Amino acid sequence: MMRYKRFFLQLIIILLFIGLVGILINNLIINLIRTDLGFNFYWLLKPASFALSEHALPFSPSDSYAWALLIGWINSLKVILFSLIFSTILGIIIGLSRTSKNILIKKISSFYITFIRQTPLLLQLMFWYFVGFLGLKNKFINFSNILKINTQGIEFFGLSLTPEFSALFIGLSVFTSAFIGEVIRGGIISVEKGQWESFRSLGLSERDGLIKVIIPQALPAIIPGLTSQYLNLAKNSTLAIAIGYSDIYAINDTIINQTGRAIECFIILLLTFLILNLSITNLMEKINKLINKKQIYIN
Amino acid sequence: MHKLLSGIAFLSLLISGCSSSYQKDTSRLDLIKKRGELICGVSGQIAGFSFLDNDGKYKGLDVDICKAFAAGIVGDAKKLQYRPLTATERFTAIKTGEIDVLSRNTTFTLSRDSTGGNGLSFAPIVFYDSQGIMVKKESNIKNIQDLKNKSICVGSGTTTEQNINDVFESKAIPYNPIKYQDASQVSASYLQGRCSAMTSDRSQLASARSGFPNPAGHIILEDVLSKEPLSPASDGTDNKLADALRWIIFTLITAEEKGITKENIDEKVKLAKNNPQLKSLRRFLGVDGGLGEKIGLRNDFTINVIKATGNYGEIYERNLGENSDVTLSRNSNKLYINGGLHFSPPFN
Numbered sequence: 001m002m003r004y005k006r007f008f009l010q011l012i013i014i015l016l017f018i019g020l021v022g023i024l025i026n027n028l029i030i031n032l033i034r035t036d037l038g039f040n041f042y043w044l045l046k047p048a049s050f051a052l053s054e055h056a057l058p059f060s061p062s063d064s065y066a067w068a069l070l071i072g073w074i075n076s077l078k079v080i081l082f083s084l085i086f087s088t089i090l091g092i093i094i095g096l097s098r099t100s101k102n103i104l105i106k107k108i109s110s111f112y113i114t115f116i117r118q119t120p121l122l123l124q125l126m127f128w129y130f131v132g133f134l135g136l137k138n139k140f141i142n143f144s145n146i147l148k149i150n151t152q153g154i155e156f157f158g159l160s161l162t163p164e165f166s167a168l169f170i171g172l173s174v175f176t177s178a179f180i181g182e183v184i185r186g187g188i189i190s191v192e193k194g195q196w197e198s199f200r201s202l203g204l205s206e207r208d209g210l211i212k213v214i215i216p217q218a219l220p221a222i223i224p225g226l227t228s229q230y231l232n233l234a235k236n237s238t239l240a241i242a243i244g245y246s247d248i249y250a251i252n253d254t255i256i257n258q259t260g261r262a263i264e265c266f267i268i269l270l271l272t273f274l275i276l277n278l279s280i281t282n283l284m285e286k287i288n289k290l291i292n293k294k295q296i297y298i299n
Numbered sequence: 300m301h302k303l304l305s306g307i308a309f310l311s312l313l314i315s316g317c318s319s320s321y322q323k324d325t326s327r328l329d330l331i332k333k334r335g336e337l338i339c340g341v342s343g344q345i346a347g348f349s350f351l352d353n354d355g356k357y358k359g360l361d362v363d364i365c366k367a368f369a370a371g372i373v374g375d376a377k378k379l380q381y382r383p384l385t386a387t388e389r390f391t392a393i394k395t396g397e398i399d400v401l402s403r404n405t406t407f408t409l410s411r412d413s414t415g416g417n418g419l420s421f422a423p424i425v426f427y428d429s430q431g432i433m434v435k436k437e438s439n440i441k442n443i444q445d446l447k448n449k450s451i452c453v454g455s456g457t458t459t460e461q462n463i464n465d466v467f468e469s470k471a472i473p474y475n476p477i478k479y480q481d482a483s484q485v486s487a488s489y490l491q492g493r494c495s496a497m498t499s500d501r502s503q504l505a506s507a508r509s510g511f512p513n514p515a516g517h518i519i520l521e522d523v524l525s526k527e528p529l530s531p532a533s534d535g536t537d538n539k540l541a542d543a544l545r546w547i548i549f550t551l552i553t554a555e556e557k558g559i560t561k562e563n564i565d566e567k568v569k570l571a572k573n574n575p576q577l578k579s580l581r582r583f584l585g586v587d588g589g590l591g592e593k594i595g596l597r598n599d600f601t602i603n604v605i606k607a608t609g610n611y612g613e614i615y616e617r618n619l620g621e622n623s624d625v626t627l628s629r630n631s632n633k634l635y636i637n638g639g640l641h642f643s644p645p646f647n
Contacts, residue, residue: 051464053450053475061464134491151492163493164477241455244479244488253387253480254455260410260417262391 032263043259044069050254052246054162065255072251073272079165079247080237080276083172084230090173091180091229096210098185109181116178122239124175129167129243164245168237176233183229187222188214219291227284231277248272326539328372328595331399336378339365340398343383344482346506347618347625348404348426357381360618361402363608364425364531364548368400370607371547371600385480386457390417393534400544402531404500406458411532419532420541423548425611427631427640428527430462431501432520433508438495443472443522450475452485452494462525463498482507500527506625542594550601552643553583554610556634561609568602583646590646601646611641 032039044066051061056074059067097109116124136151148155153163161169191214199209240247248269256265331337341349341361349361366376382398389405392398394417407424410416432451434440440449443466453460455478467474477494479485486507489497499507501519508514531548533540554560557580559567571580582588585598592598608614612634619627633639 049464050460051467051474051476053477061468130487130491134488134493241480242484244452244477244484244493246478250455250478250480254460254478257387257390257455257457258410258461260390 039264041264043261043264046259048255048258050258052251054165054246065259068251068255069248069268072246072248075245075251076237076240076247076249077276079168079172079240079245080234082169083176083233083237086169087173087176087180087229087233088226090177092184094177094181095184095188098181099188113178113181116175117182121171121175121236122242125167125171125239125243128171128174129163132170133163133167162245164240164243167243168240168245168247172233172236175236176229179229179232180226183222183225184218186225187218190221191217216291216294220288223284223288223291227281230280230284234276234280235273326595327396327399327534327537328540328543331372331540335373336380337365337369337373337400338380338382338398339368340382340384340389340392340401340403341365342403342482343381345404345503346509347502347623347627348506349381349402358618360426360614361404361531363614363618364402365400367547367551367604367608367614368402368531368544370603371550371596372543374597374600374603376603376607386454387480390419393419393532396534399540400531400533404503404529405532406500407528407530407532408458412535414535418535420535420537422531422533422541422544423552423643424528424530424640425548426502426529428500428502428529430459430498430524430527431504432463432496432498432522432524433489433504433517434496434520436516436518440495440520442520443467443470446474446496447472448474449495450477450493452477452479452489452497454478454482454485454499455480457499458525458527459499466522466524486511498524500529502529502619502625502627505627509625539595543596546594546596546646547600547604549643549646550583550604551608551611551614552634552641553646554601554605555612555641556636556643557583559605559610560613561605564602564605579646588647 029039045064047062048065048068049061050068052059052068052071054075055071056078057071059071094109094112097105098113100106100109133149133153134151136149146157151163152160154161154166195213195217196209199213204212237247238249241250241253244250252265252269256262259265341357341359343349343351343357345359345361347359349357349359352358362381365379365381369379370376382392384392384398384401384403389401389403390411393401401419402425404426405411405421406428407421411419412421432443432446434446440446446467451463451474453463453476460476460478463474463476477488479488482499482503485497485499488494490511497504497507504519508517508519511517531544533544535541557567567580568584568586571577571584571586575581578587582590584601585591589598591600597603609617615629615632617623619625619629629639631640633641635642
């Protein structure tokens with residue numbers, strides 16, 4: 001009897017949900033008809049007729065909107081991937097410094113975290129771009145031809161990065177690293193004090209103890225926090241539009257204006273971001289499982 | 300998969316939730332009159348067209364056009380709300396009904412006017428503009444050819460972005476567009492030296508230059524990249540509102556042609572009322588003919604409009620004339636009788 005009741009309840013909830021979604025989709029369609037916008041994706045194959053300053057694959061204005069969107073995604077992924085790696089490295093350093101015994105290092109890293117976390121990212125990006133790069137005028141920072149920094153961006157071993165990319169990359173990395181630093185510190189603190197005492201009593205050095213004993217135990221606490229920081233990083237990358245970097249959002253913006261297809265464009269944008277972030281989540285979950293398995297094995 | 304599905308479901312909820320209630324047969328014009336207030340979309344960032352002055356009030360040619368609309372429709376130029384909009388937001392703001400009218404340096408083009416494109420309806424042109432390129436005097440750039448492989452700062456989501464591409468592509472000159480969403484960022488990054496040139500409508504270049512630390516150090520090249528007829532816009536499905544807007548603009552032009560100004564309007568009304576033989580003046584000022592009613596306005600709407608803003612020439616002088624902050628010579632923006640392009644069909 002109880003089972004039937006529960007089944008019935010579930011059925012009602014599902015029907016209500018489907019009904020609600022149906023009403024909303026119906027509402028959307030009516031409104032689209034009302035505004036004469038229609039709903040299709042054929043325009044994706046039309047020529048984009050705008051140029052892009054930054055493209056990893058060949059792009060000309062006669063290429064299609066679809067191709068322009070792909071270029072936008074490559075640009076976005078490029079900056080997300082680079083920032084993800086760099087912010088992780090920076091975050092680990094900051095996180096470890098926060099738990100360090102050295103007062104000076106501890107204070108510096110805590111100041112860094114406080115300062116970065118309390119100011120808006122948009123402001124920081126503007127700072128890196130307008131003050132950090134464009135503010136350089138033509139005064140070069142030049143380290144024996146290996147690293148050059150000026151208004152035209154960064155040149156590193158012959159690889160030249162535009163100021164837009166560099167500012168976004170540095171801005172995102174620095175911002176995210178402060179949060180990652182806190183996640184790492186939290187993970188390390190979550191390991192029982194006894195573990196520190198025990199590796200010390202075994203005669204392990206501080207460094208060995210940290211790497212071999214503390215961090216493996218801190219990782220299960222770190223990974224979930226890290227995942228959410230990575231997701232934030234991916235989403236924050238859309239602020240690129242503020243500093244003139246042609247990421248997916250900026251290109252979408254131009255396309256909406258040229259075609260008037262705001263709804264289709266946003267559906268593409270939202271779906272692709274959903275896929276990207278779900279991939280990040282899945283990947284991190286796999287890593288988490290792998291670590292947990294090893295943990296059991298060690299124990 | 301499970302998450303993806305739930306994500307999609309949530310997405311459709313979000314999208315459909317945004318849309319407002321379904322109204323079809325009522326014109327926005329009646330809604331504005333009922334509300335007793337006009338909502339006008341402006342830029343708020345272009346000196347001479349729409350910007351905040353020191354008192355925190357919107358000023359400029361586009362703003363005066365908003366005032367003329369409010370005076371014509373509601374009867375009071377003060378019954379007006381401004382919505383500052385970016386280039387990207389502007390069309391969606393009309394289509395979703397967030398604003399009644401857009402008066403924001405918008406170029407009249409086929410795709411924007413058509414139901415297959417942005418689905419707008421354009422009022423008559425209020426400013427004849429063209430796209431130009433501004434460079435630093437010291438750069439020695441004399442024409443488009445000199446900009447080969449150089450960076451050019453441009454506002455994204457504008458016809459400007461497309462025009463510069465059309466010109467450079469047709470002449471097979473490679474260039475490097477750096478795009479910003481915001482007009483002030485285009486200027487900032489041009490001034491900081493990221494780009495060798497910046498491009499926009501000539502009026503906007505002149506307006507931006509007026510705010511630079513050293514305006515004389517920048518020149519606008521002779522090359523004309525495109526025609527940029529700027530005009531107010533409203534929802535393309537609403538003919539009644541479009542008609543009203545069209546004839547309010549024509550009121551401004553006709554008033555200048557007939558020599559009716561903010562100062563002498565009362566005199567002219569008295570003159571029209573006392574002289575039955577002045578047929579054309581009487582029709583224009585709503586004494587005879589009942590023209591206003593035909594477009595859903597009061598018969599004397601022209602009087603309200605002229606009292607609020609003056610005629611087109613007065614609006615131009617106030618915002619872009621010799622004594623204003625942004626000086627732009629009238630050229631194409633003179634009346635047709637003076638060799639310009641502004642022309643109003645008859646009030647018959």
